Amino acid sequence: MRILNIQYIILGITLMLVSACSCNRRPDAKKPLVIKGLYSFGPEIKSFQECGREKEFWVTDSSAQLELKYSQMNFEKPYLPVYVEVEGVKKPSNKDGLGAEFDSTLVVYKVIKITKEIPADSCR
Structure with a gap:
């Protein structure tokens, strides 16, 4: 009887750990890309x-280094404008607040x- 209770406890802990780990992985999460531009x-x-595109993005600086x-x-x-190469992701902008006038946020x-x-190629 005691062994059965221990097995249930171990099974319960295992299920909690597995579900906790899978919560942090979103299937829609994008991997950061190297993006170049102004x-x-x-x-x-x-x-x-x-660079090479006309679309403008609002910027959120999660690195705390870009603005600095x-x-x-x-x-x-x-x-x-300055030329930058950054690692980041593009996502839709919030509907209100800062950056709401932009369709997308970097x-x-x-x-x-x-x-x-600024490079003389497509970044002018």
């Missing part, structure tokens, strides 16, 4: 335009490169 930052705008590195460039005026997880020198 980033502009100022008091009311955090925007990104991918932009600010360290000491521009005299806000909103001047969530930045890692800053790979940021420079004032």
